[in-house]
Amino acid sequence: MKKYIYTLAAVAVLSFAQSCKKDSEFLDKKPTSTLAVDAVWKDPNLVLSVLGDLYDTFPDFQRTESWWLFADFDEGFASAGGDYFRHQNIDYSYDSxxxxxxxxxxxxxxxxxxxxxxxxxxxxxxxxxxxxxxxxxxxxxxxxxxxxxxxxxxxxxxxYDYSGNPExxxxxxxxxxxxxxxxxxxxxxxxxxxxDDAGQKARATKGAALAMxxxxxxxxxxxxxxxxxxxxxxxxxxxxxxxxxxxxxxxxxxxxxxxxxxxxxxxxxxxxxxxxxFASLFTDKANNPEVIFVKDYKLKTNRTHGFTIDNQPRSSAEEAQGGRLNPSLNLVQSFEKLDNTYASLASVDGSGNTVYYTNIGDIFAGRDARLAGTVILPGSQFKSKTVDIWAGYQLGDGSIVTGNAFAQTRDNVLPGITGSVQVVGGDGPVDGLEFSAQSGFYVRKYLDPAPGSGQIGTRSEVWWVRYRYxxxxxxxxxxxxxxxxxxxxxxxxxxxxxxxxxxxxxxxxxxxFDRIVHERKVELAFEGHELWDMKRWRIADKVWNGSNMSTTDFVNATNIGSATRTSTQVFGLWPYKYYNPGNVNNGKYIFKVIKPSRVTxxxxxxxxxxxxxxxxxxxxxxxxxxxxxxx
CATH class of the missing domain: 1.25.40.390 (Serine Threonine Protein Phosphatase 5, Tetratricopeptide repeat)
Known part of the structure; x- marks a missing residue:
C-alpha cells in the first residue's frame, strides 16, 4: 500500500512540474537514450559504435557460437541428444x-x-x-x-514513395x-x-581486403x-x-x-x-602474426561464447557438461604420415590380425602434427589433465567388458580379479551417451586452455578466425x-x-587436384570451409552421395587421398584395454572401427x-x- 501511495505522489509531482512548462517546451524535450543521426556523424567514436554493430552482424555460417553446424557433414559427430537428427537425415534441403x-x-x-x-x-x-x-x-x-x-x-x-507502385x-x-x-x-x-596494420584483427585492414x-x-x-x-x-x-x-x-x-x-x-x-x-594459433591473441580478420570476444565487456563449455573433455570439465562435438574418424584418418603417404590407422594389419599397442597414443604416432592440434586424441592432455577415452576391456576369448556411464565400475567382471574395476573411460566412449566421446575423439581446435573458460559464469574470449595467412x-x-x-x-x-x-x-x-583438396581439408578443418570448398569444386554430390558406408571403408583403405572419396556417414575409432593374463599382449591397447548407433x-x-x-x-x-x- 505504501509503495502505491508513493508512486501516486511521484506521478503528481511530475505532472505538476510538467504543467509549469509551456507545451512547446515539453513536446520539444530531447530523448536521452538515442542520438540524432547528425550528432553521431560529428564524432568518429560515435560513428565507430554504429559501425561496430554492422561488424557484429557480419555473416558466418559455421562458427564457435554454433558448434552443432560442424556436425552437419563429415567432420564431426554431434554427441548431444537433441542433435542426433543431424546423422539421421538422408537429404540436404534445397534451402539449406x-x-x-x-x-x-x-x-x-x-x-x-x-x-x-x-x-x-x-x-x-x-x-x-x-x-x-x-x-x-x-x-x-x-x-x-x-x-x-x-x-x-x-x-x-x-x-518507398507510397505511390502504390513498388516497381x-x-x-x-x-x-x-x-x-x-x-x-x-x-x-x-x-x-x-x-x-596496412597487421596488429588490427577485428576491423578491416588492407590485409583483410586482400584475403577476402x-x-x-x-x-x-x-x-x-x-x-x-x-x-x-x-x-x-x-x-x-x-x-x-x-x-x-x-x-x-x-x-x-x-x-x-x-x-x-x-x-x-x-x-x-x-x-x-597449431592449437595455440587459434587461442593466442598476443602478437599473433597469422591471424588477419576475426570476430573478437572480450571477458571485460562480457562478450564471450560457450564453445569450451560445450566441448571440453567431460572427465575434467569445469561444468557438468562438454564433449558435444566429436571429430570423426573420416577426418582423423585424413591426416597423412610424415613420409607424405596416406594410411589407415592400423587397428589390424594387412592380414586382418589385431594390432596391439603398448601406449594408447601409439596408433597416432608419426602423423601430421595438425592432427593432435585439431583433435583431442585418447591419452592426450587438455588443461594439464589426461583425457580418459577408452571403451572397455577385451578379454582373451574376444568378449567385451564395458559400462554405460562415465568411468563406470563393476564388480568381479575380470577373471582373477575380485572387487570393483573401472570398465570404461571417464570420457567414454559409450554409444548413445551424450557428451561422451562417441567417435573416440574430442575437438581441440578453438578449445580455450584458460582457467575458467569452461565455466558458465566466465566462458571464453577466444576469437573466431575468419581469415588467416x-x-x-x-x-x-x-x-x-x-x-x-x-x-x-x-x-x-x-x-x-x-x-x-x-x-x-x-x-x-x-x-x-587431390593434393590441393587434401591440404585444405586437414589445415582448415572446423573453420567453416568444407561445405564451400566441396561446392565450388563441384564434388559435394560425389563425396556426400547418399551411399552407406561400412568399416571396410576405414580398415586398410587405399583411397584416403582421393578428393572424391565417399564420406556420407560419421565413423569412430574406439580403444580397448586387452585383458589376457599370461599373454604377451596383456595390458596393451587395441582399436576397433565403429559406427555410432545414432548414425542411421x-x-x-x-x-x-x-x-x-x-x-x-x-x-x-x-x-x-x-x-x-x-x-
Missing amino acids: WNYWDYGYIRQLNLFLKRGEEATELAAADKARLIAEARFIRAGVYFEMVKRMGGVPIITVPLE YLQFPRAKESEVYDFVIAELEAIKTILP ETRAALYAASSAKYGYSQLSLPGGEVGIPASAASGYYTKALNAAKELINGGKYSLYTKNPNLSEN AEVLLNAAEAAFELGDAATAAQYMKPVRDRAGLTTALTAANIS AAHRFRLGNYYSMIPQGVLNGNPKIVRNPNQ
Missing part, C-alpha cells in the same frame, strides 16, 4: 545455407550515404569508416553469391559473375584506404571451371562461363601474392611442440596449380606443411543443393527475380 539479407544491405547503404554526406569528420577518419562499411558490404555480397548465385546489386538505400524498387538478379566482379572491385578500391579478395576470386574461378551445365540459367544468374576461370585464378593469385609479399603476416610458430603450436598461402597454391604452375604451387604449400612436421617437400610432380542414414548432396532456394517471399515480392535451377 540460404542467405538473402537486404535489410543488412540497406543498413550498410544508409551508413555509406550518411558518411558521404558528413562534413564535420576529419578526412582520414571519414575515408576509413566508409572503406570499412564497403568491406563489410562486399563480404555480405560474397556470402550471398556463394550460396545463392547472382543477386541484385543494390548500392544505395531505397525509399521501381524491384531489381533483377545480376549475373553470378557480376556479383563476384563487384566484390573484387570493391576490395581493390578500398585496400589502399584501409590501414583472393578467396572470392578463387571461388569464382573454380565455380567457372568445374560448374555443371545443368546448374546454369540463360541470363547468367547462375553459372559462370568456363572461359572466365583463368582470369579469376589470376586475380586470386595476384591478391594472395600482394598480401604475402607485403611481409605483414607470417605463419604462427611460437611453440616448438608442433601440435601445441595459411589459407592465403593455400589459395595461392591452388590458383598457381590451376594456372599450370605446379612448381610455384608446391612452393606456396611448403611452409604450411613444414609447420606440420611434413619435412619432405612435395615436388611439382606431386601436386594434383547417409548424407546426400544433390545437384540442386549447389545453389540454395530463393525464399518464396522474395519471389512473391519481386517478379523480376528468376528462380534458381532447383526451384
Whole structure:
C-alpha cells in the first residue's frame, strides 16, 4: 500500500512540474537514450559504435557460437541428444545455407550515404569508416553469391514513395559473375584506404581486403571451371562461363601474392611442440602474426561464447557438461604420415590380425602434427589433465567388458580379479551417451586452455578466425596449380606443411587436384570451409552421395587421398584395454572401427543443393527475380 501511495505522489509531482512548462517546451524535450543521426556523424567514436554493430552482424555460417553446424557433414559427430537428427537425415534441403539479407544491405547503404554526406569528420577518419562499411558490404555480397548465385546489386538505400507502385524498387538478379566482379572491385578500391596494420584483427585492414579478395576470386574461378551445365540459367544468374576461370585464378593469385609479399603476416610458430603450436594459433591473441580478420570476444565487456563449455573433455570439465562435438574418424584418418603417404590407422594389419599397442597414443604416432592440434586424441592432455577415452576391456576369448556411464565400475567382471574395476573411460566412449566421446575423439581446435573458460559464469574470449595467412598461402597454391604452375604451387604449400612436421617437400610432380583438396581439408578443418570448398569444386554430390558406408571403408583403405572419396556417414575409432593374463599382449591397447548407433542414414548432396532456394517471399515480392535451377 505504501509503495502505491508513493508512486501516486511521484506521478503528481511530475505532472505538476510538467504543467509549469509551456507545451512547446515539453513536446520539444530531447530523448536521452538515442542520438540524432547528425550528432553521431560529428564524432568518429560515435560513428565507430554504429559501425561496430554492422561488424557484429557480419555473416558466418559455421562458427564457435554454433558448434552443432560442424556436425552437419563429415567432420564431426554431434554427441548431444537433441542433435542426433543431424546423422539421421538422408537429404540436404534445397534451402539449406540460404542467405538473402537486404535489410543488412540497406543498413550498410544508409551508413555509406550518411558518411558521404558528413562534413564535420576529419578526412582520414571519414575515408576509413566508409572503406570499412564497403568491406563489410562486399563480404555480405560474397556470402550471398556463394550460396545463392547472382543477386541484385543494390548500392544505395531505397525509399518507398507510397505511390502504390513498388516497381521501381524491384531489381533483377545480376549475373553470378557480376556479383563476384563487384566484390573484387570493391576490395581493390578500398585496400589502399584501409590501414596496412597487421596488429588490427577485428576491423578491416588492407590485409583483410586482400584475403577476402583472393578467396572470392578463387571461388569464382573454380565455380567457372568445374560448374555443371545443368546448374546454369540463360541470363547468367547462375553459372559462370568456363572461359572466365583463368582470369579469376589470376586475380586470386595476384591478391594472395600482394598480401604475402607485403611481409605483414607470417605463419604462427611460437611453440616448438608442433601440435601445441597449431592449437595455440587459434587461442593466442598476443602478437599473433597469422591471424588477419576475426570476430573478437572480450571477458571485460562480457562478450564471450560457450564453445569450451560445450566441448571440453567431460572427465575434467569445469561444468557438468562438454564433449558435444566429436571429430570423426573420416577426418582423423585424413591426416597423412610424415613420409607424405596416406594410411589407415592400423587397428589390424594387412592380414586382418589385431594390432596391439603398448601406449594408447601409439596408433597416432608419426602423423601430421595438425592432427593432435585439431583433435583431442585418447591419452592426450587438455588443461594439464589426461583425457580418459577408452571403451572397455577385451578379454582373451574376444568378449567385451564395458559400462554405460562415465568411468563406470563393476564388480568381479575380470577373471582373477575380485572387487570393483573401472570398465570404461571417464570420457567414454559409450554409444548413445551424450557428451561422451562417441567417435573416440574430442575437438581441440578453438578449445580455450584458460582457467575458467569452461565455466558458465566466465566462458571464453577466444576469437573466431575468419581469415588467416595459411589459407592465403593455400589459395595461392591452388590458383598457381590451376594456372599450370605446379612448381610455384608446391612452393606456396611448403611452409604450411613444414609447420606440420611434413619435412619432405612435395615436388611439382606431386601436386594434383587431390593434393590441393587434401591440404585444405586437414589445415582448415572446423573453420567453416568444407561445405564451400566441396561446392565450388563441384564434388559435394560425389563425396556426400547418399551411399552407406561400412568399416571396410576405414580398415586398410587405399583411397584416403582421393578428393572424391565417399564420406556420407560419421565413423569412430574406439580403444580397448586387452585383458589376457599370461599373454604377451596383456595390458596393451587395441582399436576397433565403429559406427555410432545414432548414425542411421547417409548424407546426400544433390545437384540442386549447389545453389540454395530463393525464399518464396522474395519471389512473391519481386517478379523480376528468376528462380534458381532447383526451384
